[in-house]
Amino acid sequence: MFILLRIFLLLICVYPCLLLSLESLEKEAYRSYFKQDYSSSKKIYLKILSENKEIENTAVIYFNLGSISLADQDYLLSFDYFKKSFELSDNKELKKTSLEASLSVYQLILREHLLESLSNKLLWSEICEENLGKSSFLESVKQM
Helix, strand or coil, X not given: CHHHHHHHHHHHHHHHHHHHHHHHHHHHHHHXXXXXXXXXXXXXXXXXXXXXXXXXXXXXXXXXXXHXXXXXXXXXXXXXXXXXXXXXXXXXXXXXXXXXXXXXXXXXXXXXXXXXXXXXXXXXXXXXXXXXXXXHHHHHHXXX
């Protein structure tokens, strides 16, 4: 009984400190984000997520991570974070914003892949045009 009472008292004393610690970490991450120190902000948010499995605003943290990844032009990761924010959010406005952000990032991903594909086709076309008359090129193509 005495042990349970000690654990209870310890939790009463320590739990608010944990909440304050978490709150200050979130504020620090937020400040870093607005100073455009995305690397620090991302590290702090990931630390919060790894150390605190059940926090109230997990969806907001995932949304912020999506924004950071978008600023870093890591579109696939950004899409995943926005999608996760959408899935976890109970807030209608955040859910809507997360959905819109994930769709916008998806369009960026598609455009990036389309441009890369067109670039590869144009490059191949240029190589063919430059080397079409050269016998070594024709020989290497025949050997393929």
